[in-house]
Amino acid sequence: MPIMIDPRLYFITAVLYVLLGLRVFLSQRAQEQGLPRPPEGRGELRVGLVRALILGVLLIHGVLLHQGLMEDNQLDLSLGHSLSLIGWVTVALYWGVSFRYRMGVLLPVILMITGALVLSPLVLPADKQVTYSHLLAFKIHLAVSLMAYGLFAIAALHAVLMSSMEQRLHNHDRPLTRLGPMPSLVAMDTLLFQMVLAGFLLLTATLVSGVFFSETLFGKPLPFNHKVVFSFLSWLIYAGLLLGRQFWGVRGRRAARWTLVGFGMLLVAYLGSKFVLEIVLHRG
Secondary structure, three states: OOOOOOOHHHHHHHHHHHHHEEEEEEHHHHHHOOOOOOOHHHHHHHHHHHHHHHHHHHHHHHHHHHHHHHOEEEOOOOOOHHHHHHHHHHHHHHHHHOOOOOOOOHHHHHHHHHHHHHHHOHHHHOEEEEOOOOHHHHHHHHHHHHHHHHHHHHHHHHHHHHHHHHHHHHOOOOOHHHHHHOOHHHHHHHHHHHHHHHHHHHHHHHHHHHHHHHHHHHHOOOOOOHHHHHHHHHHHHHHHHHHHHHOOOHHHHHHHHHHHHHHHHHHHHHHHHHHHHHHHHHOO
């Protein structure tokens, strides 16, 4: 029997994400406008509280996802659920990264975008069950690919902020502080390439695991279709970006642009194909 989920739960989860994002953003803006900063201990307490609240919303979203994704012990990976799942993975990855790095306004942006993605199962068609979701090869492939998408999503948003920061630094009538508290451009550039490298390794593992998964299920390697082609193009772009960094010192807005191009290829490969099949062609 299909599990009926109260639509209000989707709205409640979305509102929690948005309220958290707004709270973090307003707190950051208050600091930038010169308001008194809290004592060091209290500041750390607030950071810990925000992390705890994000974890709480992630758990609620996770339960909602599990109920929506699993139907008759089969996985529903329709476009709406896929968007919501990628949003959850992105927040979860950022939550882990935040223990080592603080990227300022990127946090509220991610939270509010995910708040919108939570609602996608309500407006996009569902019922695209994956009959082979019980296979270990598929589970490994799915987990690795979702981590790659989530990490590249953070890298893409990071690249947008980097480009905006660099442009504002060269345009003195647009105050940089309106972006909220941010690390230096050098630190952001270093972090961007760390994320790109980690995402590239995960994307490589995704393509390799996809080959093994296809061999296990269909007895043949990956089919030569648009999804594979665009995924491989994305892999080539990120490989070229990493090589460019190593040998020619590619950085700044050029690196940010190529990061966005690579992420765009991934979107076309996976979400683009789902949109065409499920929304335009009405195929499962």
